[in-house]
Amino acid sequence: MASHLPPKPTPQHSTTTAGGMAESGHARPRGLMRWLLTTNHKEIGTLYLLFSLTMFFIGGIFALVVRAELFQPGLQLVQPEFFNQMTTMHGLIMVFGAIMPAFVGLANWMVPLQIGAPDMALPRLNNFSFWLLPVAFLLLLSTLLMPGGGPNFGWTFYAPLSTTYAPPSTSFFILSLHLAGISSILGAINIIATILNLRAPGMRMMDMPLFVWTWLITAFLLIAVMPVLAGVITMMLMDINFGTSFFNAAGGGDPVLFQHLFWFFGHPEVYIMILPAFGIVSAIIPTFSRKRLFGYASMVYATAAIAILSFMVWAHHMFIVGLPLVAELFFMYTTMLIAVPTGVKVFNWVATMFRGSISFEPPMLFALAFVVQFTVGGFSGLMLAIAPADFQYHDTYFVVAHFHYVLVPGALFAILAGAYYWLPKWTGHYPSVRLSQWHFWLSVIGVNLTFFPMHFSGLAGMPRRIPDYALQFADFNLVSSLGGFLFGASQLLFVLVIIKCVRGGEKAPAKAWEGAEDLEWSVPSPAPLHTFETPPTFQPREH
């Protein structure tokens, strides 16, 4: 199979005409300006990933404040007002600042390499969409220091809690979300333009690696729903500052409308945070099973099916607002329908491993943990989809357990798997196996200690977003808090792995993993700044 992809000799540090900087004829800026002005997809990808890692730790510290307060019943460390700001900021930062930018960073690095393109289609726009993010999140974090504190209404910012009863800093929160949204939209446009126009000659759509496919579909989801989010927060802004009544019952508006609009954005948003993860895992499992991906075409169609269904399920977040029976049934059935394409995917991953020659390098460990634990989150999602049962589960820790299982051991583990998988390509060195194994096992133990007991406390009726709880929940919360601190601390090992990997370690060849077949493994490790300035010849493989 490898013979299909002859490694192209690419000069280590090319100075020819592909990159934006080199084209302008100036000397490449050094130091800070190099990063501020870069239009290179690899450098911007690195910026995205480092930004995401930073936000991951900031959001993680907020989560640990929450877990520390919940370590035992009663109020010990923080006041309820600050607790609410911590839960809200943790959610906002992890969703918009950590998970989404991490996927955009991986797309920046890997999509051009995987399709044989010299760079992203719109390199300058790429630079702009990255640098919007630090501005947006500095603004968001600064609201914590403003009079009245930062956002305290939960990451879903339901009106009228986020309009009539919101702290004065809410307009800044809206502005920062607008900036982050514009960044995502521009990133999505860039990714779509790159994938549709810059593929290597001979690469058809159905030849693209699944990470590219899943990102293409994700980018379409972003284009479709980020404007709706922008619309919702604009309406909030007008309700707060200009006396309109979109969500204000006193003026003839409807607070439930907010929830409809928000979840029309919000549900596709949760697939935005998981589809690229599917793509990463679909690259890693075949590599370390030394087999082709089972059911490539069905993977593509399943991804598209999930994306389309995601527009028809939003009200399953709102089963208790008083929907008529017909609507409860409709949203219950469509939600359960999503389990079908998702089941196709899980089946395909397992079938790929079946009779494969499996080895357990760090990326494979994380990918396997992803498959198992994401499925746990999927099952609790099915339980929540049952409308009459949801009346009991709604706004309890069962919901918290569910979405953390799909986001932490789901999306986050896939990002970590992707990082371990591509670190040899990025740095030219293999990550330390011993340290990565410690990181993996401590993460798996930590994550399950944290979130598994939440299923039980939730089923027993513990409400989410409350700083205090009844004594009966004390043991579950103690375990969750210990697990949370273990998981948080073990992520420092990941930073150590990256630092060591950048500085040195076992040298990686162009094709760093034995079973890896995609185009990115035909360029040297570390990938030079400019690759594929002449398009590679692509030989389609049979799927």
Next chain:
Amino acid sequence: MSRRDDQATGRAGVRRTVTRTLVVLAGMFAFAFALVPLYDVFCDLTGLNGKTSARAQPLVEQEVDASRMVTVQFITRGSQGLPWHLEVNTRQIRLHPGQREEVFFTFRNNGDATTLARAVPSVSPSAASLHLRKLTCFCFQEQQLAAGETLKAPLVFQLTRDLPADIKTVTLVYTLYPVQSAQAEVARRESITEGDSA
């Protein structure tokens, strides 16, 4: 094809893709705002959000359905930051579909300033809202009360005979909301004011 041609077609393709995505983007932004009136229309047609008509509706002349009784409950709620009290003279009545009923609500401003408020209705189960006709309601306009003033206002309504048979109880909730004086169209209440209670 030479490399230069490749690049030229690539650039044209990128421009076309960007234009199309921008069109979709603008369309979705407009769609988000279009959903606001669409939602209202949808709810008006189906009665899904339990809202009643914001204007007086004429009585439907029909024979009273003496074969069944429906319980109508009234709930009144105040609002944070509004020192008003709203009370109803009866918590619950039983009536036949088709029958015209009158209930009195009493507003009292316990604050020390003249303020404006509006009572916003909500009907549960929402399916009943399509069959609830209000001939007179204080909820059609804002009310203005001076400090300590009391106002007694009637609600005249009818539950039409086509109310689904499985609905045995209809709950009508009135929630008071403060209104900024700038946006108010103050109620004409010459006929219904009972005078100052003080």
